Amino acid sequence: MSDVANQNADRPKPFAVNWGARLGWCLLALYLVYACAQLGFSPARFSAGLEHGQRFLERMFPPNFTRWQLIASGIAESLQIAVIATFAGILVSLPIGLMASRNLMPGWISWPARGFIALCRSFHPIIVAILFVKAIGFGALAGVMALIVASIGFISKLFAEAIEEISAKQVEAVRATGAGFLSVLIMGVQPQVLPRFIGFATYQLDSNLRNSTMVGIVGGGGIGASLFTAYQRFDFDVVLAILIVIVSLIMLAEILSGWARKVFQ
The missing domain is CATH 1.10.3720.10 (MetI-like)
Known part of the structure; x- marks a missing residue:
């Protein structure tokens, strides 16, 4: 029984935790938050951009092909x-x-x-x-x-x-x-x-x-x-x-x- 227990202990775990990968993902997430803060990203700015984009799209429709010669x-x-x-x-x-x-x-x-x-x-x-x-x-x-x-x-x-x-x-x-x-x-x-x-x-x-x-x-x-x-x-x-x-x-x-x-x- 002791030999079997030792063999089971020596086997690698099938779902071992990769702490290095987890640390890398955490560092990446922290850097993304830092980069967004440095670039001025904010929910308020994004919401205002959606409103401006909506008005911009409304002014684009319907398309105007009267200048077809220039096009x-x-x-x-x-x-x-x-x-x-x-x-x-x-x-x-x-x-x-x-x-x-x-x-x-x-x-x-x-x-x-x-x-x-x-x-x-x-x-x-x-x-x-x-x-x-x-x-x-x-x-x-x-x-x-x-x-x-x-x-x-x-x-x-x-x-x-x-x-x-x-x-x-x-x-x-x-x-x-x-x-x-x-x-x-x-x-x-x-x-x-x-x-x-x-x-x-x-x-x-x-x-x-x-x-x-x-x-x-x-x-x-x-x-x-x-x-x-x-x-x-x-x-x-x-x-x-x-x-x-x-x-x-x-x-x-x-x-x-x-x-x-x-x-x-």
């Missing part, structure tokens, strides 16, 4: 910005992503390429758009350049990771035939990464459509500029109309991107 021109410009930025960003991302792949390139090439990708990913597109607006002025060109930088940071990183995950056997088989580096890329690498790359490209187009609205708010052209102007004029019914069109455009782009992935993959 249509802004949507067309945002679409042009997104398509140009996606196309140019993909063209630049292909060689950068290839140089960043550590299984095909030596370290003195891959690490600087990865550093450049990290630099492109370090800033939000709005911040980059502000820099380009200050550098080259207001307009669609600043928005296009900002979204190109964002596209490079996203596509290059994922493309490099996709190359690093390919099967080395197919690459070595092509190399064994005496093929050059370009032939190895075409016959050994491209068939393995093409389906994933199509998915990356379609997702980036969706992202650029959304970001084209945000960069327009800071002066990068597109429908974002019209949205910001409507806010400044307190034309909240026009604001709702623009938001409805933006949501419809994004949903349509999502449907088309899903169709493209099924067709080309």
Whole structure:
């Protein structure tokens, strides 16, 4: 009996209390309370915000589409910005992503390429758009350049990771035939990464459509500029109309991107 008792005592409890985890959750809860107090959060302020939001929504209905020409021109410009930025960003991302792949390139090439990708990913597109607006002025060109930088940071990183995950056997088989580096890329690498790359490209187009609205708010052209102007004029019914069109455009782009992935993959 004593041996059985000793064995039962040595067994870990099935529902043992993790005091370290409990202490961590308590510290997190205390910090949340402290952070809310420092930022000025209060029930009274939240209640007042709900009242202001209710009045704001009441002024937005019904949506006003009388300025449809302005909305249509802004949507067309945002679409042009997104398509140009996606196309140019993909063209630049292909060689950068290839140089960043550590299984095909030596370290003195891959690490600087990865550093450049990290630099492109370090800033939000709005911040980059502000820099380009200050550098080259207001307009669609600043928005296009900002979204190109964002596209490079996203596509290059994922493309490099996709190359690093390919099967080395197919690459070595092509190399064994005496093929050059370009032939190895075409016959050994491209068939393995093409389906994933199509998915990356379609997702980036969706992202650029959304970001084209945000960069327009800071002066990068597109429908974002019209949205910001409507806010400044307190034309909240026009604001709702623009938001409805933006949501419809994004949903349509999502449907088309899903169709493209099924067709080309």
